[in-house]
Amino acid sequence: MTGLVRRYALARSILDVPNARSSHTAPTPRGGGVAIVLATLAALPVLAAAGSLPWDALWALAGAGGFVALVGFLDDHGHIAARWRLLAHFAAAAWALAWLGGAPPLHLFGSEIDLGWLGAALAAVYLVWLLNLYNFMDGIDGIASVEAIAVGVGGALLYALTGQPGLAMAPLALAAAAGGFLLWNFPPARIFMGDAGSGFLGIVLGVLSLQAAWQAPQLLWSWAILLGVFVVDATLTLLRRLLRGEKVYEAHRSHAYQHASRRFGRHLPVTLAVAAIDLFWLLPIALWVGAGGLDGLLGVVLAYLPLITLALKFRAGMPDSRAG
Template sequence: MIFALLVVVFAISWGLTRFLRRYALSRSLMDIPNERSAHSVPTPRGGGVSIVVAFLFALPVLTLLELLPLPVLIALSGAGMLIAAIGFADDHGHIAARWRLLGHFIAAGWALFWLNGLAPIELLGVSLTPGWLGGVVGAIYLVWMLNLYNFMDGIDGLASAEAISVCLGMCLVYWVGGVVELVWAPLVLAGAVAGFLCWNFPPARIFMGDAGSGFLGIILGAMALQAAWSKPELIWSWLILLGVFIVDATWTLVRRLIRGDKVYQAHSSHAYQNAARRWGHKKVTISVAVINVAFLLPLSILVVHGHLNVVAGIFVAYAPLVCLAYLFKAGRS
């Protein structure tokens, strides 16, 4: 039954992306190259809606099969739909940054409410119960996750490859960690993104757009919070596997803040963008997937098994990524 669901999810995503590409071409919904662009020809945008539709179609099916708790269904569906709607509207026009941010925090609050907030955190053998402060931290975390995913969706196939490799990697972490019941949502999300990637792999024939990238960011962030209630170490496994995106986006933002840039304005100074200008989209996208699978995934497994403590795991994972961000001049004008 699960295999059939994955096939259907992939087919919905693939077919709807094809339709959205034709729709965008007919309505001239194009991403026009400018001095900040990583592409050189006008390209249709908004294809990420196919990921949203395919994934949200599958969630109630997982709940009916008793593979996904109802509160998690409500959390992911509600938050995801709101973020996708905001992104879709912004793709077709413009929404002021303050109103987008307000919507982002509303979606984060919705997800946290149904996920029962932030789970107790295990750090150096000590269990920390966040309480009300955990709600604030959790909301900031989710809003940053969805925005950093938007920032990192700037070259062909990168955001898609990141989502697929992270989701499948976490499925393996869940399996070896003895929490197989958590596998299904990330597995289905990987299937939905795979259908879109067929059209987005370099050279991309359609872009994801804010609707898709923001949706992926908040869904991945929410699934990490859900996992922490089953096993506290799992949230660290998620943060390690998402390290490429977290480090590049955070390092770039901090550098631009220090320099006094208007951080809400578009730019092209991320490490991955500088690397793509040197080596091309395909090499950078594939390299990120390889880093996730060959380097970050083993660290995630070691952490969840307790063979590597959290602080050491985060340091070993992030230190080389910080070096890469520095070498590729992330955040420099």
């Protein structure tokens, strides 16, 4: 399916042309993430009919993910003002939360805390931030696909660990769709994901994390750990740019992964490093928390501290010294 989308993008001249803020050097078709969207949306009803996905979760995932993908697709073909995109993102988050029954209870130091409407508001911000940071982090070949595969497989293992293997199929389906796209996006990429795919992955992973927390509250922390590479880099970059008074909605290339790719002169080492961190550092801690052996908040702190150190080492949020 990605190959067909690539032909479509080439025929319509939907190309990502390099500029001073780009991490690539040759015009490359974009929008390939539509294949991830279509493959996942096709799988979800099958899983629901087979009993591997609750119907309310199906409507949450399909409605929110499909709407975000549509907005991203239109933005890939033209331009939608940032305020309208943000409004659409919050509408998608509200839709998902309505079908999920709001925000799940927060599991903290052995207790469950129901935050009510405040929890729902925080969950909406969480979903919108996750889908946007996924867009921000989709800046070098393969990185967004690798992250989706690692988090999807990790989420499936968490369900198996907590005695709910049937529910593992939805995150596995998303990981499989991302894997198919990765064959075309692996460095050097033959097509880019585009806003439709990255936004879809971000909000779907977020909704899956909330669904998992409804099944077992500690799993929200586990999913936050699995997403650590993207959360830490994007959040730290945003905060440092805000402190410098920069317009955070403008394109830039100051994420840690972008600095790292320029330092190494290639995308591949950075993408493989993200995969290794996900597999050998974040996944074991997430499983530890999911099994109840470690408090979720402590697990997040343990998982994130080295990531913060690494992001600072690679100058997350700092201007490119070679720009301008």
